[in-house]
Amino acid sequence: MIYQIYPRSFADGDGDGVGDLPGLTARLDAVAELGVDALWLSPFMASPQADAGYDIADYCAVDPLFGTLEDFDALVAAAHARGLRIIVDLVPNHCSAQHPWFRRALAAAEGSAERERFHFRDGRGSDGELPPTDWESVFGGPAWTRITEPDGRPGQWYLHLFDASQPDFNWQSPAVWEEFRRILRFWLDRGVDGFRVDVAHGLVKDPAFPDYRTGPASGSMGGEGAPAPYWEQPGLHEILRDWRRVLDEYDGDRALCGEAWVSTIAKTALWVRPDEMHQTFNFHYLETPWRAEALREVIDDSLGAFSSVGAPSTWVLSNHDVVRHATRLGLTAENPQGEGIGPDFPGLPDPEQALRRGRAATALMLALPGSAYxxxxxxxxxxxxxxxxxxxxxxxxWFRTGGARYGRDGCRVPLPWEAETPAAGFSPSGRSWLPLPDDWGRHARDRQQHDPDSTLSLYRRLLSLRREHGLGTGRLRWLDPAGLLGPRQEPERADAGEGGEAGDAAAARDALALQVGDVVVLANLGAAPRPIRAAGEILVASAPTPGRMLGGDAVVWLDSPDVPETR
Incomplete structure (x- = not known):
């Protein structure tokens, strides 16, 4: 069970309005009490912060915004003392334009070894005034920027799949390979337990550099249909194998986890073959709508694909790049990957319904075999x-699209810790790098700490039971929901009466039933409540179950080891 920490938004220790490593260390007990196994830290390395630290200028230094290397060492020691492992972000697709290598490349001649570490190419057109390809940046606009040569004339173009301040490395250069071996060893020597690899599907580009502007898929993080010529290229697997050999030099369990937006689950499994990464994020699961048939299909596909290469399936619902699932699952309009939402979004959800779905989705996810984030x-x-x-x-x-896309700020607002303190306890000064909503305190940890019905209490109970019943290493079998849940309680509807054939069909269509170990999980994805027919003690539920009624958009776990095979 891995818990992602976005350091700048977790806890501010020095009052400058930005979260930092000392602030994180001071709050470690709260994470340990939650019941997770490891912490993944988004970047805290030296950076101009043009993309919140994913533009790294020095891979082996802590940015003063977050503290010092000594602060990092203290964090690792404190985490390990609490039984928590530390996973750090590795950003190998691109660096900052302030990185010494790129600054030397700008000053060097065309065709030089310095430029070979990046993708510099001549432009098209009579004077090279057009980009080398039509590729689009994930953040909007072209993926190429033209430089001014040292002699003042317009020069070559360099590739940046993200912001212009983030030039892409050229992984055809042996110097890049050697540099990242050095970076891996630097952090492994400091005691880190693994790496989450940013854009793990994008390191290698098609050497032909073909044009590719085919509509919605261009300019995205990938994962839709035929891959772009800069995603999912076969040569990148040799890079992953090289890193695996580096990690295998070290004693103990060290992990590589990839951010890979890949077109199919079967292809995603290629990133976690025995000599490559240990895990990769299951974005297909994250993007699955709140529908029973779709969820069952992606769960089956995931378990089958990952087990075929001997790797655990992974499950994730939210991260620092997507709309939080306590909102996203209630949206009623299309929300393309990475665009974000704002107050004028046409399909905003009912907040209470969205939270119900968010809680239920978490309860379903944490019952599944494998590793969860x-x-x-x-x-x-x-x-x-x-x-x-x-x-x-x-x-x-937001800036590269002229405000046409909101981007990811909405999921990165700092955490509320104590309701009645400055910045809801995030910072002792009351400052905050992103503004906190006026009502943010109602979500504060101190208000939820002792409330048995709070979302915090639900997560603690789910994680405790997941560990107690060994669900992460269990085997899933599907059950017939019509045999375990009664019909929808809607007397005004013809199919909801006494639970005849129509009611059972609705239960099968809008519900899921599964068993992992001795835990039976029932999910009601419809709007109306249903009676729980299954026997067994209720262990935990995402919403109240008065009279053993499972409400709409709710999930319940039952202690039912002897449920017969029904499907």
């Missing part, structure tokens, strides 16, 4: 923040 604040039921003032936004997507 949580994103800071989801245990508080935090929604996406919609009304960030335009002049306070920070995401490059």
């Amino acid at each position: 949580l994103y800071q604040g989801e245990e508080l039921g935090l929604p996406e923040v919609l009304d960030i003032p335009n002049d306070a936004r920070r995401d490059p997507t």
